[in-house]
Amino acid sequence: MPSLIDLRRRVRAVKNTQQITKAMKMVAASKLRRAQERIMSARPYALQMQRVLASLASRVDPSAHPLLAVRERRPNSHTLVLIVTGDKGLCGSFNTNVIKGAAHFVTESAEHCRLGLVGRKGRDFFGRRGFDVAFEQVGLFQKLKFEDARESADIAKDLFTAGEVDRVMLAYNEFKSVMSQKVVVAQLLPISREEATGADPAYAGESAGPAGTVDYLYEPAPQEIFNQLLPRYVEVQVWRALLESNAAFFAAQMTAMDTATKNSASMIADLTLYMNKVRQAAITREIIEVVSGAEAL
Amino acid sequence: MALPTSLQLHIVSADRSLVHERVDEVEIPGADGYFGVLPGHTPLLATLGMGELWYRRGQAKTYVLLSFGFAEVQPDRVTILAEVAERPEDIDITRAEAARRRAEELLAKPSIDIDAEKARLALLRSLIRLQVATRARIRS
Helix, strand or coil: CCCHHHHHHHHHHHHHHHHHHHHHHHHHHHHHHHHHHHHHHHHHHHHHHHHHHHHHHHCCCCHHHHCCCCCCCCCCCCEEEECCCCCCCCCCCHHHHHEEEHHHHHCCCEEEEEEEEECCCHHHHHHCCCEEEEEECCCCCCCCHHHHHHHHHHHHHHHHHHHCCCCEEEEEEHHHHHHHEEEEEEEEEEECCCCCCCCCCHHHHHHHHHHCCCCEEEEEHHHHHHHHHHHHHHHHHEEEEEEEEHHHHHHHHHHHHHHHHHHHHHHHHHHHHHHHHHHHHHHHHHHHHHHHHHHHH | CCCCCCEEEEEEEEEEEEEEEEEEEEEEECCCCEEEEECCCCCCCEEEEEEEEEECCCCCEEEEEEEEEEEEEEEEEEEEEEEEECCCCCHHHHHHHHHHHHHHHHHHCCCCCCCHHHHHHHHHHHHHHHHHHHHHHHHH
């Protein structure tokens, strides 16, 4: 039977841990609020841009711009996988999930995969296991800036236009709600085409005509627009992935810390109960000793 | 196929979604000049300049300030991806006025240090801001 003093120490230790997890939960909650605002306001732009680009890609000749190029998939073609993880742990299965999802994609893929690692946890995991790492970016979630997204996007664009990779994938945690994150592995380049029958059901009634394949009028010249629009598209999508991941991280951390706080509360209750039992047993024993000592006299 | 009778206008800027409604006509400040769009317009992709966009629904006209970005036109919808977009009621007139004065002063005195192009853009932006803001006041 553990001694009373040991139990008291344990209860105190758990209480300290609980205070820490509680504080971390509050910090995560306040950071989450800001991160959530950012992703919510960035989402419409990214989604509309994606729609425009899908429509553009289905109309335009792929040879019009290097970023529109579609290369035939060969067994020896290369894929760049951008993996966005968190810089820190203590966030439940947030990092594990995205790493698992990305690792699954990489090992299942018939092509050779090069990795672009954003976030310390992903860097640590894939860096140690001998994967082909094209670049890494760590410590940017402290203060997330658009320039960070541009940096990754630039590398991805360069590798793609130079023909070193034929496909760029983006793996990240999508912020669905505070309670749930979803691992997304989506294609960034080449730009995916719109389905022939108008992907947006709201407009399908009117636009699902043969007009869907007519090329645009351009103002100014196509080259000029593409040179502005396409690089911007890649940057915006990477930026969105970073914001999604950032918001999802704090949501995951908040939930994890909330669970930890609850768990430590129940642990404290259990320990206190046990401690009281031990104390009671000790008192009872002492009384018995006294009583039997008196009887012996 | 029947021609569409209205346009679905969607204006988003980098940090929010501004307008999402059905309209009858839109005029867009393209990089090469203003152009109007009516339902049934042929697909068009354009870059935006700095200027005021207006859209009409019935008789009601609404103005929005735009500054750079892209516009995509389809027969039944218009999507504006703007770097900056502001509604007239969001514009701070005193600030725009101050910006105009500052830019004018910068341009007025000949100096080699100042970025003349930047000052010119700032002047243009403040003028358009004031113009859009005035429109809102006339209507109300």
